[in-house]
Amino acid sequence: MTTELTPSNVRNFTVSTEIxxxxxxxxxxxMIYIVLSSSTVDSASLTIDEVAKKGRMSTKNAIKAxxxxxxxxxxxxxxFRKMIGEFQDDRLSWAAKGLLTYCKEHRGITxxxxxxxxxxxSEDEQSIRKAIMELEKNGYLEEFPELSKLAN
Structure with missing residues (x-):
């Protein structure tokens, strides 16, 4: 069985071969890069489950990708943050996730x-600084310039 492509379901897009x-x-x-590049809707409106399905992989594999x-x-x-959320980002420890959640509720925290x-x-200054550096390394302190200064 052959499927004839009509102009309405043909899309042209460019993907850098460097990937x-x-x-x-x-x-x-x-594959995730190709799926996001070929999306006809704004990529930010896709869910991770939709991207995983289009990429023919599990949600866990899509998150890692x-x-x-x-x-x-x-x-x-x-x-990434919009599609995944910080609690599915397994690069973050629970300490960093907890600190991020607290900081979101208390925006001006020092x-x-x-x-x-x-x-x-039971947390000491060193463990708090470690969680802050973890958040900075993974791009979560953009909204918290005061804490971002501490990570450098």
Whole structure:
């Protein structure tokens, strides 16, 4: 059986061939890149489940593939965060996820205030700084310039 393509279901798009020569990208990352590049709707409106389905992979594989694309700076971290959310980002420890959640609720929080709160838990200054550096490394401190300064 042959399917004849009509102009309404033919799409032309361009994908940089550099993704095929990047040794740090596996086939899943390459496929996610192609799916996002060929999307007729705004990529930011896609869900991770839709992208995984189009890429013929599990959601977990799609998340890992997107993490690799972010690490290689082939897709923006904002797109990743919007599609995945911080709790599905397994690059983050629970300490970093908890700190991020707290910071989202208390936007103007300072290191001094975080350290004062650490007295209420078993966390010390070093573990808080480690979580801040983890958030910075993975692109989550864009909205928190005060904390971002501490990571450098």
């Amino acid at each position: 095929f020569y990047n040794p740090s990208l596996d086939i899943y990352s390459q 997107m993490q690799a694309l972010v690490d290689e700076q082939l897709i923006p971290h904002k797109l 290191l001094e205030e975080l350290l004062a709160l650490s007295d209420q838990s």
